[in-house]
Amino acid sequence: MSAVMQEMQTDIGLVSTVVARSSLSFIDGEKGVLEYVGYDIDDLARNSTFEETTFLLWHQRLPSHSELADFTARVQSNYDLSDAMWDMIVSLPRDANPMHALRTLTSALALEDPNADDPSEEANERKSLAMLAKMPALIAGFDRHRKGLDLVRPDTSSSIAESFLYMLTGEKPTQRMARAMDICLILHADHGFNASTFASLVTISTLSDMYSAVTTAIGTLKGPLHGGANQGVMIMLQEIDGIENAESFIMDKLTRKDKVMGFGHRVYKSVDPRATYLKTFAEGIAQDTGNIDLFNISKRIEEIMDREVGAKGIYPNVDFYSATTYFSLGLDLDLFTPLFAMSRVSGWTAHCLEYLEDNRLIRPRCDYVGPHAKEYVDISQR
Ligand code: CMC
Secondary structure, three states, X not given: OOHHHHHOOOOHHHOOOOOOOOOOEEEEOOOOEEEEOOEEHHHHHHHOOHHHHHHHXXXXXXXXXXXXXXXHHHHHOOOOOOHHHHHXXXXXXXXXXXXHHHHHHHHHHHHHOOOOOOOXXXXXXXXXXXXXXXXXXXXXXXXHHHOOOOOOOOOOOOOHHHHHHHHHHOOOOOHHHHHHHHHXXXXXXXXXXXXHHHHHHHHHOOXXXXXXXXXXXXXXXXOOOOOOHHHHXXXXXXXXXXXXXXXXXXXXXXXXXXXXXXXXXXXXXXOOHHHHHHHHHHHHHHHHOOOHHHHHHHHHHHHHHHHHHHHHOOOEOHHHHHHHHHHHOOOOHHHHHHHHHHHHHHHHHHHHHHXXXXXXXXXXXXXXXXXXXXXXXXXXXX
């Protein structure tokens, strides 16, 4: 090993490596605190909107009344897709995983942007806004296509949350449903250097482009250890099929050393504040929509997990109660992770914009443990 390598610490999984400074989200994993630019997540979930929260992340301050109105109008005017994009949606295989569809369609947005490679701050913000505004149509459009339904164009007079639900169902959502969706979008908007945000930073640090950075992030979010966990939670709740089966189901999983989806976190070793908020919220919406049994199974699982592994710092994370919330909102299970992307795009792009202010290529080293000085053997001799 070279002298330089000897001085370096190997940190598998980057568990204790700080790779950059950021002013966007603060997480205290011991106390269970999450703040966006200094504002407590609970305060934002109660009082803000997804549009305002995105402005906050992009500009690192809350907007004035007129700034928010202007920002919202710009987002709304970008909701709709070109005919070519709608055509592309209906050309996709109906049985495709919606995350594959979303990744492909987001990447395709770059093809019709003549300034996709313009690296200026202004162009990067414009591209971020385009992706934020169009992702709901990409997700809802693909969902309707695969179900053989007519596509519904966005409602450019309503919020991202409301327009998304409208495109998905073809009906105006109730205010309560739209607000539930809006709150989920706020809660998932940013979370420090999570795997997908970090992946987007790796891409942007090469001075690639914003579309590539977000496409990278979508691919990373898809994994079951990251954004795919919310779908895993719902599958588990359906498998349990009755509160009386929860104890044996969870104990079997723990005995087999399987991970229980929706529990544990790399950073939070106490309660994930997003889960606390969502728990109350999930109960209300589950009650309203006739899904309270599902909520009660979740509560039972939380009790069992607390008894069995709470001492190890394993608590419900954001995915645990968002699963019940999304299901109660009538979303298909495989739309849960695309919905996560639809929100996190605001954080991905915010971090890319911030990182580009003082860019440095992200390029870690590996600890080579393979052989050395082997003699090449001709293929005829092997
Ligand atoms: N169920 C059961 N045991 C668990 C769980 C779980 N969900 N999570 C961690 N543990 C145990 C794990 O078995 C290990 O035990 P031991 O020390 O006895 O071997 C210990 O806790 C440490 O686990 P780890 O996997 O080494 O911890 P990590 O920091 O590498 O992983 C995690 C964090 C989120 C990947 C993991 O907790 C997990 O796989 N959870 C389930 C998937 C999930 O819900 N992911 C969503 C994360 S939050 C949203 C997001 O950021 O995308």
